[in-house]
Amino acid sequence: MGKAGAVFDKEKLLWVSHQWIQAAAPERLAAALVPFLALLVGPAAAAADRTRLAAIAASLKERARTLVEMAEQAAIYFSSPADWDPQATAKFWGPEAPQRYYVLIKRIEAQGAFDPESLEGLYRGLAAEMGLKLVDLAQLTRIALTGKAASPPVFQVAALVGKADTVARLKAARAVAERAVAER
Numbered sequence: 286m287g288k289a290g291a292v293f294d295k296e297k298l299l300w301v302s303h304q305w306i307q308a309a310a311p312e313r314l315a316a317a318l319v320p321f322l323a324l325l326v327g328p329a330a331a332a333a334d335r336t337r338l339a340a341i342a343a344s345l346k347e348r349a350r351t352l353v354e355m356a357e358q359a360a361i362y363f364s365s366p367a368d369w370d371p372q373a374t375a376k377f378w379g380p381e382a383p384q385r386y387y388v389l390i391k392r393i394e395a396q397g398a399f400d401p402e403s404l405e406g407l408y409r410g411l412a413a414e415m416g417l418k419l420v421d422l423a424q425l426t427r428i429a430l431t432g433k434a435a436s437p438p439v440f441q442v443a444a445l446v447g448k449a450d451t452v453a454r455l456k457a458a459r460a461v462a463e464r465a466v467a468e469r
Contacts, residue, residue, distance in 0.1 A: 303350040314342035314355070321356035326363040337362075341445055344437040362445050365454050366432025369461065373434035377424045378462045380469075385425055386459035388415070390452055399448045401440035408440070426451075429458035 306314065315338040322331035322338075331338070341362050342355065349355035388411065393399075396407055408426075412419045427439045430451065436442050443451045 299350045302352075306349055306352070306355065307346050309346075311339035311343040311346075314346070314352075315339040318342055318352055318355055318359065321352045322359055322363075325356055325360045330363050337445065344441050344445065348437065361431045361436070361442070365450070365457060366430075369428055369432045369458070370434060373424075373428050373432075374462070374465060376434070377428060378465050380466050382425060382462040383459050383466060385415075385417075385422060386429070386455055386462060389422060389426065390455050390459065393448065393452055393455070396448075399444060399451075401438065401444050404440040404443055425458070426455065429454045 309317075312335070315335050318338065319331050325331075338359075341359050345355050345358050349358055392407055392411055393404075396403065408422050409419055412422050415422075423439045424434060426443060427434065427436050430436070430439070430442050430446055446454070
């Protein structure tokens with residue numbers, strides 16, 4: 286018990302907040318998210334496209350317990366990762382990573398449709414063609430887009446990031462992976 290007999294249960298409050306987030310319509314979450322996201326990515330970026338922001342909020346509903354957490358997680362959609370998780374890169378940036386990034390970049394640049402379903406089809410076809418598992422290519426993309434080995438579904442993330450930014454992030458990750466492989 287705290288002062289004057291008050292009881293505060295932080296975990297219960299986080300649970301209630303998460304329940305609200307899960308139940309809220311994506312459009313309502315987007316509106317509520319703007320001030321939190323504006324602190325991280327700037328007010329113009331946070332408020333620019335409410336339809337996109339609603340889709341971003343929907344992608345994070347299961348993962349975020351608070352709007353602050355959601356804003357922190359949503360930042361990946363607005364800017365490239367500043368660095369890459371060393372555990373993720375140690376696991377997935379083997380000697381073949383730069384070439385796989387190269388092939389992914391070329392295929393994505395040639396891809397017309399850029400929605401999650403089309404991207405999944407592209408990745409599945411490319412993985413089969415290269416004799417790989419889907420995860421071998423998807424994790425490379427996840428690291429390039431988010432800097433981490435865990436995120437919302439990678440094809441959804443790529444579609445929300447957009448084709449041009451996805452390609453730019455893949456190119457940046459390829460360059461860093463090439464240096465990492467050369468240093469080993």
